[in-house]
Amino acid sequence: MKYNLAKIKQFLGFYLLRFCALIIIAILAFILWDIISKGMQVINWEFLTQKPRNGMTEGGIWPAIVGTFWVSVVSVVFSVPIGMFTAIYLNEYARQGRLIRIIRMAIRNLSGVPSIVYGLFGFALFTLMFNFGLSVISSGLTLGLLTLPWTITASEEALKTVPLAYREASQALGATKWQTIKTNVLPYAVPGMLTGSVLGLARAAGETAPILFTGVAFFWPILPGFPKLLTQQFMALPYHLYILATQHHEILKVRPLAYGTALVLITLIILMNSAAVWIRYRFRKKYK
Amino acid sequence: MTDKKKQKVVIRLFKEKIIEKFFQANGIFSIIVLLGIFSLLLIEGWPAIKELGIAEFLFNPKWNPTSFVKESYGILSMVVSTLMVTIGAMIIAVPLGIGCAAYLSDVASRKTREIVKPIIEILAGIPSVVIGFLGIIIVGPFLAKLLHTSNGLNAINGSLLLAIMSLPTIISISEDAITSVPKVYKEVSYALGANKWQTLLKVTIPAAMSGVIASVMLGMGRAIGETMTVLMACGNAPAFPESIKSSVRPITSTIAIEMGETVQGGLHYSSLFVVAFVLFFMTFLVNLVSDIVLNKYQKVKR
Numbered sequence: 001m002k003y004n005l006a007k008i009k010q011f012l013g014f015y016l017l018r019f020c021a022l023i024i025i026a027i028l029a030f031i032l033w034d035i036i037s038k039g040m041q042v043i044n045w046e047f048l049t050q051k052p053r054n055g056m057t058e059g060g061i062w063p064a065i066v067g068t069f070w071v072s073v074v075s076v077v078f079s080v081p082i083g084m085f086t087a088i089y090l091n092e093y094a095r096q097g098r099l100i101r102i103i104r105m106a107i108r109n110l111s112g113v114p115s116i117v118y119g120l121f122g123f124a125l126f127t128l129m130f131n132f133g134l135s136v137i138s139s140g141l142t143l144g145l146l147t148l149p150w151t152i153t154a155s156e157e158a159l160k161t162v163p164l165a166y167r168e169a170s171q172a173l174g175a176t177k178w179q180t181i182k183t184n185v186l187p188y189a190v191p192g193m194l195t196g197s198v199l200g201l202a203r204a205a206g207e208t209a210p211i212l213f214t215g216v217a218f219f220w221p222i223l224p225g226f227p228k229l230l231t232q233q234f235m236a237l238p239y240h241l242y243i244l245a246t247q248h249h250e251i252l253k254v255r256p257l258a259y260g261t262a263l264v265l266i267t268l269i270i271l272m273n274s275a276a277v278w279i280r281y282r283f284r285k286k287y288k
Numbered sequence: 289m290t291d292k293k294k295q296k297v298v299i300r301l302f303k304e305k306i307i308e309k310f311f312q313a314n315g316i317f318s319i320i321v322l323l324g325i326f327s328l329l330l331i332e333g334w335p336a337i338k339e340l341g342i343a344e345f346l347f348n349p350k351w352n353p354t355s356f357v358k359e360s361y362g363i364l365s366m367v368v369s370t371l372m373v374t375i376g377a378m379i380i381a382v383p384l385g386i387g388c389a390a391y392l393s394d395v396a397s398r399k400t401r402e403i404v405k406p407i408i409e410i411l412a413g414i415p416s417v418v419i420g421f422l423g424i425i426i427v428g429p430f431l432a433k434l435l436h437t438s439n440g441l442n443a444i445n446g447s448l449l450l451a452i453m454s455l456p457t458i459i460s461i462s463e464d465a466i467t468s469v470p471k472v473y474k475e476v477s478y479a480l481g482a483n484k485w486q487t488l489l490k491v492t493i494p495a496a497m498s499g500v501i502a503s504v505m506l507g508m509g510r511a512i513g514e515t516m517t518v519l520m521a522c523g524n525a526p527a528f529p530e531s532i533k534s535s536v537r538p539i540t541s542t543i544a545i546e547m548g549e550t551v552q553g554g555l556h557y558s559s560l561f562v563v564a565f566v567l568f569f570m571t572f573l574v575n576l577v578s579d580i581v582l583n584k585y586q587k588v589k590r
Binding site: 006007009010013014016017018019020021023024025027028031034035082085086088089090092093094099102103105106107108109110112113114115116117118119120121123124125128145148149152176177178202203205206207208209212213238239241242245246255258262265266269270273277 | 300301303304307308310311312314315316317318319321322324325328329332383384385387388390391392395396404406407408409410411413414415416417418419420421422424425426452455459483484485486488489506509512513514515516520540543544547548552560561564567568571572574575579
């Protein structure tokens with residue numbers, strides 16, 4: 001009898017756990033379904049390629065797409081090299097010691113700093129102190145700092161997958177540390193590091209709080225050419241969604257446009273994340 | 289060895305040293321950024337602390353820096369709002385997250401796990417502004433109907449959304465912790481006649497406890513620092529929250545709303561940096577606790 005009770009408990013218990021997982025999947029499915037079904041209705045060529053018109057009640061979101069693209073690029077160009085070099089130091093050069101412990105602690109803490117605090121920091125440092133003003137550069141650098149812990153961690157993961165024997169073989173032949181890293185470690189780790197940077201790109205594209213005070217604009221349809229654009233204010237997809245959802249004077253009228261913006265944003269992010277997963281998958285298969 | 293060869297070796301070694309220093313400098317950059325954030329918040333916040341005193345921030349019950357009669361700078365109402373929304377989120381997310389983690393590590397088949405894990409990664413990737421948007425459009429009206437309030441933008445709404453945002457963190461780290469419990473522990477339990485469920489409850493989860501606690505702390509840190517969701521879904525009334533049904537304005541929302549309206553160098557500007565410092569400190573503490581717990585757990589495992 002007692003045996004049976006235990007069995008029933010196990011049966012119910014496992015169902016409870018399965019139910020937890022199902023709820024989470026249901027939440028995600030609902031979010032995606034809601035945004036895709038309502039967002040699809042406004043998505044067309046015009047929505048993707050035109051500027052907003054008539055107080056943002058008509059037209060498209062092209063400037064926001066361009067803005068999000070450029071801040072993300074600036075952030076990745078800034079954070080990926082530093083992230084890679086830091087990972088190389090931590091994984092290849094560093095021996096256990098005080099400095100390493102402090103660096104690792106700093107990285108862990110940075111990954112926990114709230115995005116709005118990065119926003120304030122970027123505002124005080126880049127916008128005001130360095131006098132970059134409200135611009136793509138200020139915002140991009142702020143986002144770069146925010147994504148730095150992620151790029152470091154991803155790069156380190158990539159370096160760890162390279163077998164120790166590759167390094168030992170090179171050093172046994174008399175190669176120096178840097179020669180070993182250059183010829184026997186990096187070529188195998190770069191695809192994995194790429195994954196990290198794509199993930200960083202996806203994260204930077206979705207963040208709103210860090211760009212609030214550093215350069216994003218309510219309405220900025222002017223799109224100058226490449227270098228000039230970096231010093232100007234910009235529109236961004238997440239901020240555009242925030243404006244359409246909360247700050248617009250005709251909030252019900254622009255709701256479909258908000259759904260469209262949300263759909264474009266999550267599509268971009270899911271595409272980038274899938275690309276990262278795909279690169280990682282290919283890479284693992286190759287070196288196993 | 290000839291002199292020329294010797295010279296070559298010396299140059300080589302010198303080059304190596306410089307390359308190492310270059311990588312080291314990049315590592316140190318992270319420390320500089322963390323110290324930079326810490327000190328810049330202090331420097332910019334210092335004028336307000338000097339002029340108003342810490343007591344004004346901590347004990348004045350009201351936050352109203354733009355009042356025409358008498359400005360007040362009490363941060364208590366927003367700290368309470370942040371804690372309220374965060375604790376609410378944890379009440380929802382902790383059982384769900386740990387349940388899901390236990391399911392993935394001990395119940396699900398390998399194939400299910402390979403499908404569910406990417407799904408959770410997708411959830412982690414959804415931007416906070418999108419979650420906040422759905423909070424306004426879907427959760428809000430639903431709560432308004434349920435609670436008979438004029439709108440559903442309140443602390444409960446924020447808690448629900450923050451629960452969704454912190455779930456991926458809790459699940460992935462808990463799952464790692466539960467999976468890395470040594471197999472021997474379970475086998476001993478089975479050998480004593482316990483079934484899988486009893487083993488999970490009485491052996492595996494307790495053994496993974498520190499990792500699970502760390503995951504909860506990290507999820508909590510994420511909820512405390514989350515800006516856009518609470519800004520959009522909590523209603524933003526700057527008063528002291530009366531109940532979980534009232535509209536609240538957590539620390540992050542206050543900074544997001546007011547920073548744009550301040551005059552640079554003014555008292556309001558400076559006081560917002562004090563507020564940000566408090567937020568920074570709160571998340572720092574939460575992360576520190578998770579760090580300590582996780583370290584302990586790694587030592588036990590060895």
